[in-house]
Amino acid sequence: MTHYLLLKFEPNYFNDKLFQYIKETYLRIKEAIENIEAVAVYKNCLDRQGNMDVMIKMDLEGEDTLNTYLEHELHKAFVKAVDEHVVLRVSFDVNE
Secondary structure (H helix, E strand, O other): OEEEEEEEEOOOOOOHHHHHHHHHHHHHHHHHOOOEEEEEEEEOOOOOOOOOOEEEEEEEOOHHHHHHHHHOHHHHHHHHHHHHHEEEEEEEEEOO
């Protein structure tokens, strides 16, 4: 299963330092949870009003792994650190 997370932050909040924090956090999450097969973090390349700032793609063994990730302390710490600055969040899950 593939889990996508797209985030849009309040104006002037998203920057290279935050992008690096997100990448490092999600690599740590991948290392901490056995059944996460791959993680990729992308930064939007065009500054357009309708675009998101960052997209995270996670290849997971299955729905149980998604639930483990959502309840993991690293994920909860990430949410706590950035949630008040998120203006739009979209998640999407697909089995291929």
